[in-house]
Amino acid sequence: MEDGRIPDASITASSVYNNDQGLFGPTRARLGNPDHDGAWCRAGTVDTDPWIQVDLGSNATITGVITQLPPGRYYWVEEFKVAFSDDGQEWTDVTDCGSSTPMKFPANFDENNHVTTTFPKAFQARFLRILPTQWKAACCMRFEVLGCTINE
Template sequence: MARVNGAFLDVLLLLLLLSVQTLPLVAAGDPHNCDAPLASSLPQLSFSSSSQLSSSHGPGFARLNRRDGAGGWTPLVSNKYQWLQIDLGERMEVTAVATQGGYGSSDWVTSYLLMFSDGGRNWKQYHQEESISGFPGNTNADSVVQYSLQPSFHTRFLRFLPLTWNPKGRIGMRIEVYGCSYSDGNLPPVNSIMNFTLGSLLDDWHWHSVLIELQNMHVNFTLDKYMHHVHVNKESSYLDLNFEVVRHCGI
């Protein structure tokens, strides 16, 4: 049986390499693909703010690299009580943010806080690597300043709170949020089944059948007649194959 257990490990290590191209399962510690722009495709009603200088300076014009309206969001009064909010529509994993100033203007934010909320009422401040200070912003109107968020977090609502801005202008912001659906890193849909046939896995120079069955959060690995079952936590975006095999098979 020890030789079979050793074969399981060999099979799973090889399948781990194949899964990079075929499955949304990745080795623990490897970054997963979660960097899609989330705000650019949202309707204007998904953006809101504390105030706006005019109808052409409204929050719906705050998309990154856009020039419509006045070219960005500007509040009625530039002070530390202003905010720009995005409703992502559902709970998403957020991995990065980016900012610009108002297009072709002297209006940009030089530092800001990032707040998040699941329901849009109770807000928490995002702290970048335990720092209590805000994010450095822009030094001109049109350059993009992007920050990767470590760690990432899950939320539906985001607020950008300007702290400081160009002293010769006003608060002006265009923004983007990057990430993915909260479930994108989980296992494939129900009844998703894949089959592999691999050979020479038991040092006997014979071919052996390998079956991987993915159903919701349940994974079955079958080598010939030997089956190994793994249940993946719904909150997890990773499946550590090495750990699961060692823990369950005692290799």
């Protein structure tokens, strides 16, 4: 995502804070976004099950994600779940091997660090969805998808 190969239209979210696409829209979720203040932020308490997702355009092998919070801000996602899909309609949760319970992954705990999360098992999917479950002050984040494209 950071290098721009994923088009802006391929990054969508459940909601956007104050409907401000310029500062809080899904495209601001790119890791390393040069906009100092920008990040994806959900629409406050009206969105009780926030998510942000990326359409990779075709199936890819996904191994993990890197999360980052908005620089200079004091709010961020602290914990999240992940789901994936081939069609953007039916979703499969990332689980620990042998379990059916969705895993929760730790995200950021301060404004200075990126957190790299490697999934227990790589998977193939076209869509990846991050579902924040806990945050500090507000649900805002940036992220990068780790993996590789599949040559078909």
